[in-house]
Amino acid sequence: MAPYEEAKAGNRIEAGNEAEDAPSRGRKAARYAAPAVVIGLTVATIGLVPAFAGSGDPDLPKISAQELIEKIAASDVQQLSGTVKISTDLGLPDLGGLESGLLSGGLGGGSDDSGSAADPSAKLLELATGTHTVRVAVDGPDKQKLSLLEKAAEYSVIHNGDEVWAYDSASNEAYHATAPASESGKGEDKGEDKDRILPGDDASATPGQLAEEALKAVDDTTSVTVDGTAQVAGRDAYKLVITPKASGSTVGAISIAVDSKTGTPLKFTLTPASGGAAVVDVGFVDVDFGKPAASTFDFTPPKGTKVTEEGGTKASEDTDKAENKAGEDFAKDFDKEFGEDLKGLEGHEGAPDGLEDDGVKVIGEGWNSIAMFDSGMEGGVPSAESSPDAGAFGGFLDSFGDKASGDFGSGTVFKTRLINALMTDDGKLYVGAVTKDALVKAANAQQ
Amino acid sequence: MSQAEQAETEAAPPRTQKAPPRPNPLWTLSLFRSELAITFRRWRTLALLAVLAAVPIVVGIAVKIETSDGSSAAGGGPGGGGGGGGGPAFISQISNNGLFLVFTALAATLPFFLPMAIGVIAGDAIAGESSAGTLRYLLVAPAGRTRLLLTKYATTLTFCLVATLVVAISALTVGAFLFPLGDLMTISGTSISFAEGLGRALLIALVVAASLIGVAALGLFISTLTSSGIAAMATTVGLLITVQILDQIPQLSALQPYFFSHYWLSFADLMREPVYWDDLVKNLGIQALYAAVFGAAAWARFTTKDITA
Known part of the structure; x- marks a missing residue:
C-alpha cells in the first residue's frame, strides 16, 4: 500500500x-x-x-556620604511609576487568618460603619507580615496612586487633586475622602503630604546645607557611610548605610540604595543587630521615571459599588487615631521610596517624638531611646510601634511573653525582631528598638 | 473501525494527486483531523463540555437570585472587614457587568472542572486505545509512534482550548442575558471600554487554555504507562487533586512554585492596569516545562514499550 x-x-x-x-x-x-x-x-x-x-555591581564614581545625601535632597523626581516589593519579617507570629478577624473585631470595632473593606486603615496591618507587591505611580504633588496587588484582586489608593479614593476590588467597595492638606490623621495621605513637603518646600535651604545639617544632627549617635554600589530594578545605585554607634539597639544597619542618576531612593533594607534576614525590605523591582498615563489616576466608582464616605468613620476618631499611629510606622517606610529619607530617618531615630504629647516619657536618646508609658496596661494602647500586636489582643499576647525581673520588680518582655517591650507588673510599659537587657536596665534606672 | 482506517481513507486523495517523495504533512493533519472527530463525537466528551457550559449558568443564576433584593454579592457579609473572602474571584462585580461572569466562571472552573475534563481526555488518549484493543491497529498504519503521540497531544490541547472557550462563551451569553453589559473597571480601578474588556476576556480565555498544557502533558504521560484507560484518568485526576491540596500547605512553600497549578489564578493579572506580567510569564514557563518534561517522558515510554493490545 x-x-x-x-x-x-x-x-x-x-x-x-x-x-x-x-x-x-x-x-x-x-x-x-x-x-x-x-x-x-x-x-x-x-x-x-x-x-x-x-554578579557585577555597577562601576560608579566614588562619592561621599554627604554628597549622596545632597543628591537625595536635590532630587526633584515628580513623575515615576513602578513596582515595589515589601517584605516584612518582624518576627511576629503569623497572623494569617487572624488579622481580618482582628481588624473587624478589635481595632476597627469602634463603629460598624468602619467595617468597610476599602477603609485604608484596615489594610495597613496586612503589610506587617509577609511579602507584598505594591505598585506606585506618582505624577506631581497632586496625583498619586498606590496599589496593593492581591490574589486575583487589588487594593488601590488613588489621590487625584482634592479627592482620595480607596478601592478594594475583591469586595467591590470604595472609600472616599477629600484631601485637604491640613488633615493629617488619615493614614492614606501621609505619604502624599510628606511628598509635598519634602523636595520642593524647603526652598530656603540648599540641598547641600540640608545634607550637612542632617549629618551633623546624627553625628554622635550614628555613622553614615557609602558602601559601594548595587543594581536595583535595573538601575545603577549607590548604597547608603546607616548604623547606630552605640550598642544595645536591635537595629543592625539600615541600607538605602539611591539611584545614581535621579537621587531617588530605590531600596530600603533594615537588618537587625541579631543577624538573619532583613526585618524590613522595601525596594523597587522595576521603576520608570516617565509620566504615568493620566487615566491611571481617574477613578469613578461604577454603579453597584458600595462607597463609604470618610464621614462615616469620623465618630470613631479616637480609635482611628490609634490605628493610624500603627500605620504611621509603615507609612514612614513608604515615604522612603517617595523620596524623603531625611525626614524618615529623623523620625525613626526620634520615634517617640509624636508620642510625647500622649503623656509618654522618653528615656535615652538616639537609637536607644525607650518610650515609657505609665498609664497602666488595661485597655491602653501601648505604642505606635508595637500596637499591631500588643494593642489589639493584649491578653492573648501573654502567651508570647518572656518573664523578666530586676530591681524594678518583675514583668513580661514581648519580643519581636525589631521592637521589644517590657510590661512591668505595676503597669509600666517600656518600648523601644533595643535589646531586652537595655529595657531592663532602663526600668531599673527608673526605680 | 479504527482511526487507522479512517485516517487512510481520508489521507488517500491528496496523495494520489501529488505523490510527493516525502511524507505529506497533510497526512499528519488528516490523522489529527480524524482524531479530533473521534474525540469530539464521543458522548463522554460532549457530556464533559455540557457540564462545563452549565457552570456559568449556575453561577449566573445564583448571583442573580442573591442580588435581586438589592444587596451585592460577597462583600455584604457580616463584618465585611476581610473583604470578599468568599466565592471565586470577581464574583462581586458580576451584578454590575455581565462580562465579569466570564472571569468568575473561568476562575471557578480552572481549579477543578477544566483540568478534570482534560485529565479524562488526556488519560484516555493512549491507554483508552490500548484497553479498547485499537492501539495496535493504529500502529499498523505508517504514522509511527512519535507522530501518533504528537497527534494525541495536539488533540488534547485542542480540547483544552475548546473546553475553555465553551466556558467563556456560555458565561458571556448568560452574563449578557441576566446582567447589564457596558464599560467595565479593571481591578486597579481604571475604566476600560467594553470592546477592550471583550479583548481581555478573550486573552484570559487563551491564557486559561494555556494553563492546562501542563496537566495535558502529565495526563498523556500517565496514559502511556498503563493499558487501562480508567486507571490513567483516575491517576491524572488524583494527581491533580493532590497537587492542589499540597499547594495549600504553607510548609511546602519552597516547592509550590514548581506545581503546575501554582500560578493558575495569575490570569486575573490581565485585569490589572497596567497588566502585571510576572506571574503570567511564570505560569506559561511552568506549563512549557511540564510539556517538555512529561512530553519527553511520554515519548520515551511510548516509543519503547511493548504494545500487547
Missing part, C-alpha cells in the same frame, strides 16, 4: 523503524535520557541564572 512506501521513502524512515522494532535495552535508556536532559537543563537554568544575574 502506498502509505507504507511513502513512510519508508521519507526521511522519517529511521524513526519509524526504530519505533516499530523492539528496541534494545541501551536504546531504551537513551530515550529516557530525553526527559532527564530537560529536567537537568531546567535545574541548571534555575540554579545558575540568578548567580550570574546577581
